[in-house]
Amino acid sequence: MQFIRQTLTILAFAMLSIATFSCQENENPTLEDSGEMIVKFDNYVGNQTMVIDEVGSTNYRYSNNSGQKFNLTRFGYYISHIKLEGPNGEVFIDEMNAAADANQIKGYYQVVQGNSETYNIHLKGIPHGQYNKITFNLGVKEDGIQEGAVGGILDRAAGGWFWNWNSGFINYIIEGHSDASLRDENRVQIHIGGWKNIPSGDETPQRFFDNNVAVSLPFDATVTVSNTLRPSPHIMMDLLKVIGDTDLSTENNIHSPAAGKAFAPKLADAFIVDHTHQ
Amino acid sequence: MKSLHNKVVWPSLVAILVVWMGCDQGSEKPMVSIFQFEKPAHFPEPTYTFRNNEVNEKGFNLGKMLFFDPSLSRDGSIACSSCHVQSHAFADTWLHPFSFGVEDRQGVRNAPPLFNLAFHKEFFWDGGVTHLDFAPILAFESEIEMDISFEDVVGRIQRNDAYKALFREAFGIEEVTGPYVLHALSQFMLMMVSADSRYDQYILGDQQALSSVELEGLVLFRQHCESCHREPLFTDLSYRNNGVQRQISDLGRETITEVSEDRAKFKVPSLRNIEVTSPYMHNARFEGLLQVLNHYTQGVQDQENIDPLIFKDGKPMIQLSEDEKTKIIAFLKSLTDNNFLSNPIFFNSNDR
Numbered sequence: 058m059q060f061i062r063q064t065l066t067i068l069a070f071a072m073l074s075i076a077t078f079s080c081q082e083n084e085n086p087t088l089e090d091s092g093e094m095i096v097k098f099d100n101y102v103g104n105q106t107m108v109i110d111e112v113g114s115t116n117y118r119y120s121n122n123s124g125q126k127f128n129l130t131r132f133g134y135y136i137s138h139i140k141l142e143g144p145n146g147e148v149f150i151d152e153m154n155a156a157a158d159a160n161q162i163k164g165y166y167q168v169v170q171g172n173s174e175t176y177n178i179h180l181k182g183i184p185h186g187q188y189n190k191i192t193f194n195l196g197v198k199e200d201g202i203q204e205g206a207v208g209g210i211l212d213r214a215a216g217g218w219f220w221n222w223n224s225g226f227i228n229y230i231i232e233g234h235s236d237a238s239l240r241d242e243n244r245v246q247i248h249i250g251g252w253k254n255i256p257s258g259d260e261t262p263q264r265f266f267d268n269n270v271a272v273s274l275p276f277d278a279t280v281t282v283s284n285t286l287r288p289s290p291h292i293m294m295d296l297l298k299v300i301g302d303t304d305l306s307t308e309n310n311i312h313s314p315a316a317g318k319a320f321a322p323k324l325a326d327a328f329i330v331d332h333t334h335q
Numbered sequence: 336m337k338s339l340h341n342k343v344v345w346p347s348l349v350a351i352l353v354v355w356m357g358c359d360q361g362s363e364k365p366m367v368s369i370f371q372f373e374k375p376a377h378f379p380e381p382t383y384t385f386r387n388n389e390v391n392e393k394g395f396n397l398g399k400m401l402f403f404d405p406s407l408s409r410d411g412s413i414a415c416s417s418c419h420v421q422s423h424a425f426a427d428t429w430l431h432p433f434s435f436g437v438e439d440r441q442g443v444r445n446a447p448p449l450f451n452l453a454f455h456k457e458f459f460w461d462g463g464v465t466h467l468d469f470a471p472i473l474a475f476e477s478e479i480e481m482d483i484s485f486e487d488v489v490g491r492i493q494r495n496d497a498y499k500a501l502f503r504e505a506f507g508i509e510e511v512t513g514p515y516v517l518h519a520l521s522q523f524m525l526m527m528v529s530a531d532s533r534y535d536q537y538i539l540g541d542q543q544a545l546s547s548v549e550l551e552g553l554v555l556f557r558q559h560c561e562s563c564h565r566e567p568l569f570t571d572l573s574y575r576n577n578g579v580q581r582q583i584s585d586l587g588r589e590t591i592t593e594v595s596e597d598r599a600k601f602k603v604p605s606l607r608n609i610e611v612t613s614p615y616m617h618n619a620r621f622e623g624l625l626q627v628l629n630h631y632t633q634g635v636q637d638q639e640n641i642d643p644l645i646f647k648d649g650k651p652m653i654q655l656s657e658d659e660k661t662k663i664i665a666f667l668k669s670l671t672d673n674n675f676l677s678n679p680i681f682f683n684s685n686d687r
Contacts, residue, residue, distance in 0.1 A: 156387065157512075157515060157518060159512065203384075204384055205383075205384045205466045206388075206466075206515075206518055207514055208513065213485050213486070213513055214486045214488070214490075214513030215486070219469075221464075221469070221472045222463050222473055224463065224465040224466060263594070264594055265591075265593070266593075314593065
């Protein structure tokens with residue numbers, strides 16, 4: 058009797074302690090074999106650095122290919138699904154998670170011009186090895202939307218670029234003023250978003266437009282991730298590659314997937330890896 | 336032996352249970368609670384992402400508080416409950432001529448009832464909102480609804496100590512952020528399940544629940560209406576044009592899919608609780624059910640994208656005698672779920 062009682066009590070305690078410890082997350086099982094990389098984004102307008110002006114400013118710093126002058130009052134984009142690849146089959150896939158808890162958001166990044174903290178994407182847990190290519194998705198795909206309310210940089214109440222009437226994120230946002238625009242205050246707003254395609258069938262048209270864009274960039278040199286080496290590729294983004302040929306007198310109020318469709322194919326070409334720091 | 340059970344076996348069992356459930360996020364609520372979402376037996380699987388937001392009593396009550404709180408509108412005058420009223424199945428009592436004025440979109444849209452939302456895939460008449468969590472963002476921010484940015488809504492909640500404490504209790508968070516406000520509102524709305532009308536009792540086996548006239552109405556309904564207003568939700572969740580606009584001014588689904596093939600199509604509304612949700616249609620064109628049936632049988636005219644089940648070859652497709660109309664209307668009234676309309680869990684508790 059006594060024996061059974063003791064055994065069961067011990068068992069109970071054993072189980073309890075398993076319960077206590079088994080739920081702790083084991084985040085980085087192979088810490089010694091993984092390292093880091095900092096991907097830096099630098100935004101330009103042609104060969105000018107990008108500056109954000111106050112809303113209402115008539116200081117038009119930039120001009121497009123047809124000489125229409127403009128400035129920027131808001132600019133940025135979302136990056137997600139980052140992948141690194143190397144010459145010997147090395148692969149790193151950045152973990153993705155969309156959740157209400159901002160601390161649980163993984164793999165989503167918002168580059169906001171004017172907030173320099175957002176220019177550097179800090180990748181961790183990269184297996185040691187060599188890398189010479191980065192791939193990412195420009196925008197937020199279905200997996201960041203259909204989980205429902207999400208926090209952090211995806212929280213509409215905290216600066217998330219989210220369309221309320223046609224659910225989805227603005228993948229790439231351009232706002233400013235141009236003397237070519239005849240809207241109130243010469244406004245220009247180009248919001249490129251859209252995340253689903255319902256392809257056309259025999260008798261049905263294509264519905265919706267997915268304006269997420271896959272960007273794939275070779276590094277200018279192969280870099281090494283190790284215990285002591287934390288490389289940093291510099292990616293340059295040139296806005297004129299996207300709106301250089303846009304007529305800002307007519308295309309200054311873009312707010313839907315179909316309207317953004319013409320811009321999407323140009324987005325991938327706006328990014329290049331300028332140089333890599335080993 | 337008895338005492339052994341009490342002193343030893345119980346703790347061991349509890350320990351085993353703890354281990355078994357320890358990593359399961361949702362296991363903290365009591366096993367039986369009226370604040371738990373339960374799928375009615377004759378309903379399809381819900382589409383809501385409960386894995387991210389399970390309903391519990393604290394979250395539900397918090398959602399209710401938000402739903403009834405006018406201080407979350409720009410001028411403090413309007414709450415969700417101003418337009419979504421329980422005795423009307425959370426539809427509006429009377430038409431507010433609201434339109435969504437964003438980006439040259441226009442239209443007069445009637446507030447739809449709110450129930451069985453856990454089973455819908457898209458929300459609003461045009462289906463532009465693709466997750467229930469996002470519906471309140473549009474309600475708050477719409478200029479003709481609460482006219483306040485969602486950022487300001489969350490700001491007001493953050494500055495309210497009572498709310499802060501309740502969010503801490505419900506979600507274990509120190510700082511209130513947007514997604515938790517939306518989760519609380521969803522928890523409240525998800526519990527609006529209407530599945531206890533006399534029709535449901537009949538479907539679940541009570542042969543006496545419907546009168547013979549109502550049963551004849553059900554047969555006629557299945558013949559003429561079922562293809563769009565499909566049981567048991569009484570909507571197939573598709574978008575159709577039933578010709579209710581005399582002139583197309585509201586583009587409906589086209590605004591969202593951006594193809595003219597969807598012009599003037601609207602989400603097929605459920606007909607549950609239809610007795611208490613007058614006026615009818617997205618543009619509130621009809622006050623009574625007989626007017627609706629008269630529209631289908633003779634009022635409807637040819638129009639761009641008119642549904643071929645409604646109008647084809649120059650004539651209305653639904654033909655009903657006056658007697659048949661009476662029977663269908665009798666059946667439609669058996670869809671009123673009085674337990675839902677008077678369920679005290681939804682009563683305003685904000686009388687602070």
